[in-house]
Amino acid sequence: MDSESLLKYVQEEYSERIIGGEMVKGVPVFEVKPEKWVSLCGMLRDDSDTMMHSVSNYTAVDYREKHGGFKLVITIFSHILNHRLTLETLLPAKDDEIPEIETLATVWPTTIWFEREHAELFGIEFINHPDPRHLMLDDDWDEGYPMRRGWTGTDFVVKPDK
Amino acid sequence: MGIISKLPAYMETIPGGGILTTTTEKLLNLSRASSLWYMLFGLACCAIEGLMATGASRYDFDRFGMIFRASPRQSDLMIVAGTLTHKMGKRLKVLYDQMPDPKYVIAMGGCANNGGPFYYDCYSVMKGVDKIVPVDIYIPGCPPRPESVLEACIQLQEKVKKEKMGKWSASTE
Numbered sequence: 001m002d003s004e005s006l007l008k009y010v011q012e013e014y015s016e017r018i019i020g021g022e023m024v025k026g027v028p029v030f031e032v033k034p035e036k037w038v039s040l041c042g043m044l045r046d047d048s049d050t051m052m053h054s055v056s057n058y059t060a061v062d063y064r065e066k067h068g069g070f071k072l073v074i075t076i077f078s079h080i081l082n083h084r085l086t087l088e089t090l091l092p093a094k095d096d097e098i099p100e101i102e103t104l105a106t107v108w109p110t111t112i113w114f115e116r117e118h119a120e121l122f123g124i125e126f127i128n129h130p131d132p133r134h135l136m137l138d139d140d141w142d143e144g145y146p147m148r149r150g151w152t153g154t155d156f157v158v159k160p161d162k
Numbered sequence: 163m164g165i166i167s168k169l170p171a172y173m174e175t176i177p178g179g180g181i182l183t184t185t186t187e188k189l190l191n192l193s194r195a196s197s198l199w200y201m202l203f204g205l206a207c208c209a210i211e212g213l214m215a216t217g218a219s220r221y222d223f224d225r226f227g228m229i230f231r232a233s234p235r236q237s238d239l240m241i242v243a244g245t246l247t248h249k250m251g252k253r254l255k256v257l258y259d260q261m262p263d264p265k266y267v268i269a270m271g272g273c274a275n276n277g278g279p280f281y282y283d284c285y286s287v288m289k290g291v292d293k294i295v296p297v298d299i300y301i302p303g304c305p306p307r308p309e310s311v312l313e314a315c316i317q318l319q320e321k322v323k324k325e326k327m328g329k330w331s332a333s334t335e
Contacts, residue, residue, distance in 0.1 A: 137286070138249045146285035155248070155289060159282035 029086040038102045052076040058114040060122045069093045103129040121147035187327045195322040196227040201237035205244025208271040208305040212243040216308040234260040245273040246288045258295045269297045272304045
């Protein structure tokens with residue numbers, strides 16, 4: 001399926017689960033409702049017209065100042081049908097709040113490590129995550145979430161010319 | 163000539179050879195300096211230059227008596243080659259504590275000296291190996307040339323040769 005028809009297909013078929021969709025540089029990007037995040041991903045995987053079996057990229061962005069929360073961004077790909085799309089969802093959070101969302105590990109097990117990284121670096125809690133240990137930081141790390149904007153730690157040096 | 167040229171000593175020639183007199187301290191120090199076995203501690207790209215290229219045939223670490231050991235319990239020297247993170251720092255301290263005295267540390271490259279390119283805006287990298295273990299020689303560079311590593315070893319050998327027997331564990335002072 002080419003990008004335009006994929007955009008149109010997902011917008012018509014899953015209209016009650018997404019807030020909006022647009023084409024960004026040739027890739028369809030959809031804003032998903034947070035409570036429908038896991039169910040939509042599962043449906044896109046099992047749908048015979050999309051067959052999204054592969055996760056290309058899965059990341060989180062700190063948009064607390066711009067949009068009032070964290071965004072989860074996942075790019076999924078179908079090897080069989082050779083198309084890709086990007087899903088985004090906004091998790092509302094202010095200041096030091098820790099947003100919660102259901103884990104995607106039930107849909108794609110490869111997201112377990114991604115979510116471990118998001119949990120320790122951004123402070124997003126994934127409910128029912130099968131392996132909620134730290135991935136990269138030390139086990140007894142207690143200095144907060146380093147990828148959040150404005151974070152500072154004990155050994156942290158800010159570049160002077162900023 | 164070997165040992166005679168390196169040891170300040172009194173030599174008396176007798177028919178069929180000679181008698182060499184020196185102090186135990188100098189003889190032992192020369193032996194230690196000429197057999198510094200180093201532990202492999204390659205953490206990043208410096209390991210390619212400092213441990214692999216320098217140890218291979220072109221630069222030939224072995225001619226200084228430097229032989230790599232894979233275990234801290236058999237080594238006198240730790241060459242920390244690469245970026246040390248906070249998480250790895252604890253492991254480095256454990257391995258350093260396992261080395262028998264007298265022990266020496268060479269911090270190789272900018273990352274091991276003071277954090278290097280990761281000094282600013284970095285949450286995970288330790289700003290220098292000397293935050294957790296005492297360092298004898300610092301090698302600047304990113305990464306340093308193998309010649310710099312050889313020079314550092316010569317400097318360390320000079321340091322070892324000057325030590326007093328009672329202060330062999332200089333690194334823990």
